[in-house]
Amino acid sequence: MSVFGTRPEAIKMCPLVKELASRPEIESLCCVTAQHRQMLDSVLEVFGVKPDWDLDIMTPRQTLSTITSKCLTGMDEAIDTLKPDMILVHGDTSTTFAGALSAFYHQVPVGHVEAGLRTYDKYSPFPEEMNRKLVSAIADLYFCPTVNNKNNLLREGITEGLFVTGNTVIDSLKTTVRADYHFSTEELNKLPYGEKKIILVTCHRRENYGEPMRNIMLALRQIAEEDPEVELVYPVHLSPVVREAVDTYLRGAPRVRPRSDPLPADEMHNLMARSYLVLTDSGGLQEEAPALGKPVLVMRRETERPEAVDAGTVKLCGVVQDDIVTMAQRLIRDQEAYGRMAHAVNPYGDGHACRRIADAILWHFGRGQRPADFQ
Ligand code: UD1
Numbered sequence: 001m002s003v004f005g006t007r008p009e010a011i012k013m014c015p016l017v018k019e020l021a022s023r024p025e026i027e028s029l030c031c032v033t034a035q036h037r038q039m040l041d042s043v044l045e046v047f048g049v050k051p052d053w054d055l056d057i058m059t060p061r062q063t064l065s066t067i068t069s070k071c072l073t074g075m076d077e078a079i080d081t082l083k084p085d086m087i088l089v090h091g092d093t094s095t096t097f098a099g100a101l102s103a104f105y106h107q108v109p110v111g112h113v114e115a116g117l118r119t120y121d122k123y124s125p126f127p128e129e130m131n132r133k134l135v136s137a138i139a140d141l142y143f144c145p146t147v148n149n150k151n152n153l154l155r156e157g158i159t160e161g162l163f164v165t166g167n168t169v170i171d172s173l174k175t176t177v178r179a180d181y182h183f184s185t186e187e188l189n190k191l192p193y194g195e196k197k198i199i200l201v202t203c204h205r206r207e208n209y210g211e212p213m214r215n216i217m218l219a220l221r222q223i224a225e226e227d228p229e230v231e232l233v234y235p236v237h238l239s240p241v242v243r244e245a246v247d248t249y250l251r252g253a254p255r256v257r258p259r260s261d262p263l264p265a266d267e268m269h270n271l272m273a274r275s276y277l278v279l280t281d282s283g284g285l286q287e288e289a290p291a292l293g294k295p296v297l298v299m300r301r302e303t304e305r306p307e308a309v310d311a312g313t314v315k316l317c318g319v320v321q322d323d324i325v326t327m328a329q330r331l332i333r334d335q336e337a338y339g340r341m342a343h344a345v346n347p348y349g350d351g352h353a354c355r356r357i358a359d360a361i362l363w364h365f366g367r368g369q370r371p372a373d374f375q
C-alpha cells in the first residue's frame with residue numbers, strides 16, 4: 001500500500017503505484033492522506049490514479065502537529081481494513097513520517113522511497129530532515145535514488161535492505177514531457193519563448209517563511225525590474241503564508257507573472273522544458289530541471305541533493321537578496337556562464353526507478369531476482 005499526501009509525493013509515487021499494479025504478483029493499493037487537497041487531486045488526475053483510501057486531513061494553515069496526529073489516527077482504520085503486507089512511503093513530509101510510524105505501530109514492513117537524503121542540519125529543511133531520519137529508523141527497505149544517498153545510510157549503520165534505484169521523478173518526467181506538447185493553460189502557449197528569457201520560479205519552504213521569503217520576493221522583483229529581456233513565470237503554492245508574501249512584495253512588478261493557481265504537473269514539466277532558467281527552493285525541481293538541461297539557482301542555504309551541484313547544473317544562491325540577484329543576473333547576462341550550466345545531466349535516474357523498486361519488493365518476498373543498482 002503506497003501512502004502519500006502532498007503534491008511532490010504524488011508526482012513521484014503515481015508512476016510506482018501504476019508499475020506495482022502492472023505486476024500480477026502484487027495487489028497495489030493507494031492510501032492518500034490529502035495533506036494537500038487540490039494540489040494532490042490535480043496530480044492524481046494527471047496520472048489517472050484513483051486512491052483506495054482517502055484520509056482527507058487538510059485544513060487551512062495546518063500545523064505540523066495536526067498533520068501528524070490526523071494522519072496517525074486515520075491510518076489505523078486504513079491499515080486495519082486494507083491489511084497491507086507492506087507500506088511504501090515517500091521522502092520526508094509529515095505524511096511520510098506519520099505513515100511510517102503508523103505502519104510500525106501495526107507491525108507492517110515499511111519501504112522508504114527516496115531514502116538517504118541528508119543535510120545533517122536538524123532544522124533545515126524543517127521539518128523534513130528530521131522526518132526522513134526518523135523514517136530511516138523505522139524502514140525495512142530503502143530505495144535510494146543515488147549511491148551518495150546509500151552511502152549516507154551506510155554511515156549511519158544501516159546496512160540491510162538498501163537498493164540504489166534512481167529517483168522515480170525521472171520516470172514521471174518521461175511520461176509528461178513532449179516536444180510537441182500543447183498547454184491546456186492557453187497563456188502558456190503564448191509566452192515569448194524565443195524572444196525573452198523565461199525564468200520559472202517556485203518557493204514554499206517552511207524554513208524560508210519570514211525574512212528569507214521576503215528577501216526572495218524582493219530579489220525576484222529586482223531581477224524583473226532590471227532586465228527587460230526576462231519574463232518571470234511563477235505558479236504560486238496554495239499555502240496562505242506564501243501567497244501573502246507574493247501579494248505583499250511582487251504585486252505590480254513588471255515582467256512577473258504570478259499565477260494564482262499552481263500548474264498541473266504535466267503543464268509544469270513542459271513549461272520547465274521550455275524555460276531558460278529555474279529559481280526555486282523546491283526539492284523536486286532540483287532533480288527535474290537538470291534532466292531537462294535547465295540551470296537551477298536554489299534559494300536555500302543548503303541542499304540534500306548535491307549530485308546536480310557536482311555536475312554543474314545547480315548552484316546554491318542562498319536567501320540574501322543581493323546574492324540571489326547577482327547570481328541570477330550573471331546567468332541572464334553572461335552567455336558563457338549560462339552555457340557552462342545548461343547541459344542535461346541525469347544523476348537522479350534513468351527512468352527505470354519504479355521497475356527496480358517493484359523488483360526489489362518482489363525479491364524481498366522471495367519472488368524473482370534482486371535488481372541491479374542504478375549506476
Ligand atoms: C508540504 C511538506 C513539504 C513539501 C511541500 C510540497 C510537510 C511538513 N511539509 O509543505 O515537505 O515540500 O508540502 O509542496 O510535510 N494548501 C491548500 N491546498 C493544497 C495544498 C496546500 O490550500 O492543495 C494550503 C493549506 O492552507 C495548508 C498550507 O497550504 O494548510 C500548507 O500546507 P502544508 O502541507 O502544511 O505545507 P507545505 O508548505 O505545502
Ligand code: UDP
Nearest residue numbers: 008011235262263264265268282283284285
Ligand atoms: N509542480 C507542479 N506545479 C506547480 C509547481 C510545482 O506540478 O505549480 C511540481 C514540480 O514540477 C515538482 C513538484 O511539483 O515535480 C515539486 O513540488 P513542491 O515544490 O511543492 O515540493 P518539493 O519538491 O519542494 O518537496
